[in-house]
Amino acid sequence: MAGHIQDRWYKTQPDADGKPVRTKTSRHGTGLRYRARYIGPDGTEKSKSFRDREKRLAENWLTNIETDMSRGAYIDPQASRTTFQQYAEKWLSHHGADPNTGFSMESQLRLHAFPYIGARPLGSFQPAHIRDWLKQLDTAGVRGSYARVIYSNVRSVLSAAMDDTLLARNPCAARSVRPPTVDIKRVEPWPAERVFAVQAELPERYRAMVDLGAGCGMRQGEILGIDVDGIDFTAETVHIVQQLKLSRSKAVFAPPKGGKLRDVPLPGPVANALRAHIKLFPPVTIALPWKTATGPLVTRRIIFTGPQGGHVWRSSFNPDSWKPALAAAGIIPEPEEGEHYAAAREHGMHALRHFYASVLLDAGENVKALAEYLGHSDPGLTLRVYAHLMPTSQERTRKAVASVYPGPKEPPATA
Numbered sequence: 001m002a003g004h005i006q007d008r009w010y011k012t013q014p015d016a017d018g019k020p021v022r023t024k025t026s027r028h029g030t031g032l033r034y035r036a037r038y039i040g041p042d043g044t045e046k047s048k049s050f051r052d053r054e055k056r057l058a059e060n061w062l063t064n065i066e067t068d069m070s071r072g073a074y075i076d077p078q079a080s081r082t083t084f085q086q087y088a089e090k091w092l093s094h095h096g097a098d099p100n101t102g103f104s105m106e107s108q109l110r111l112h113a114f115p116y117i118g119a120r121p122l123g124s125f126q127p128a129h130i131r132d133w134l135k136q137l138d139t140a141g142v143r144g145s146y147a148r149v150i151y152s153n154v155r156s157v158l159s160a161a162m163d164d165t166l167l168a169r170n171p172c173a174a175r176s177v178r179p180p181t182v183d184i185k186r187v188e189p190w191p192a193e194r195v196f197a198v199q200a201e202l203p204e205r206y207r208a209m210v211d212l213g214a215g216c217g218m219r220q221g222e223i224l225g226i227d228v229d230g231i232d233f234t235a236e237t238v239h240i241v242q243q244l245k246l247s248r249s250k251a252v253f254a255p256p257k258g259g260k261l262r263d264v265p266l267p268g269p270v271a272n273a274l275r276a277h278i279k280l281f282p283p284v285t286i287a288l289p290w291k292t293a294t295g296p297l298v299t300r301r302i303i304f305t306g307p308q309g310g311h312v313w314r315s316s317f318n319p320d321s322w323k324p325a326l327a328a329a330g331i332i333p334e335p336e337e338g339e340h341y342a343a344a345r346e347h348g349m350h351a352l353r354h355f356y357a358s359v360l361l362d363a364g365e366n367v368k369a370l371a372e373y374l375g376h377s378d379p380g381l382t383l384r385v386y387a388h389l390m391p392t393s394q395e396r397t398r399k400a401v402a403s404v405y406p407g408p409k410e411p412p413a414t415a
Helices: 055-070 084-093 099-112 127-139 144-163 192-201 204-216 220-225 268-280 314-328 350-362 367-374 379-389 394-404
Strands: 004-007 010-014 020-024 034-039 045-050 237-240 243-247 250-254 262-265 284-289 297-302
Touching: 004 055, 034 055, 045 055, 084 099, 084 144, 099 144, 099 243, 127 144, 192 204, 192 314, 192 350, 204 220, 204 268, 204 350, 220 243, 220 297, 220 314, 250 284, 262 367, 350 367, 350 379, 367 379
Parallel strands: none
Antiparallel strands: 004 034, 010 020, 034 045, 237 262, 243 250, 284 297
């Protein structure tokens, strides 16, 4: 058995003849009687106290500690009293993720995890606590993909706590814990008529954005951050190497999503639209931090600018220009006087990427090339999102098999 058990109520000391005699201590009858003590893997003494008549429990506790040490499953009782919030904040500080991703994780945990499970010691977590927390999130209206992301962040923190031997098992891994459900909706691309109807309703200085979204598959942040060096009219190529995004509510230049730089073919009509745009609205030199609000300043000659000559804030562009264009094109209703436009997530600028993907697939482009143009890290993701848009191969299969069969290809005439 690891360690030993101290009886605080009795002590053994020699009598006048030198014989060991068991005598009462000054603490006899008060407080917890037994203290189980052992030396942990870190070289420091650990202990736990037990009441009178619980010596057997103390012995079993030490035996379990010894067993856990021998099979590498030992959890420091003192360290396991660290709360979820204390550990999560420390973990976030050296998580190593993209800084902006770290900011988002910190915000999500602070808003939706710490108020519910932040004060709970890591060693006390049970699957029931995660189930209760998920139910509270759902009651608070936090659902779908956003709730799934928050859950994934909590699971990552608890997994790290396991790696650091502060937690014996991850309660999120229990079979009874089910992640928030996400309703999978089939992408329904806009028809070309809708794309050009919305474009016609946008202010003139923003219309070429639609050409880059629908004609090159670019994300909104990539469109807002495109500069003159990114458009190669001679090579008929768009170099997508940056985006304009927010870092702690401040605009920054940053690499594209996932850090995936890419080159996309520049179709002739899109090139013509960009030439006309640049002639009407000359590019403006903008200096912004790189990646984070405290990053080094970088200077870019961006193509799309606001009426005052600065970069375009998506937080203003979406409600002030994009949604009015959607309403004018009959896609969303006009708001009542004094009201805001209704949420229209499925009709955001991302719809232009879906249109781009549908056009390429309909033309027979392969999924691997489409994934590269869209900036997806995995063609499997592209296939999962857009597989239903691919032209059917059934007729091609029938013709291919029929072509190798001997004899007449037409059915026999009926009598």
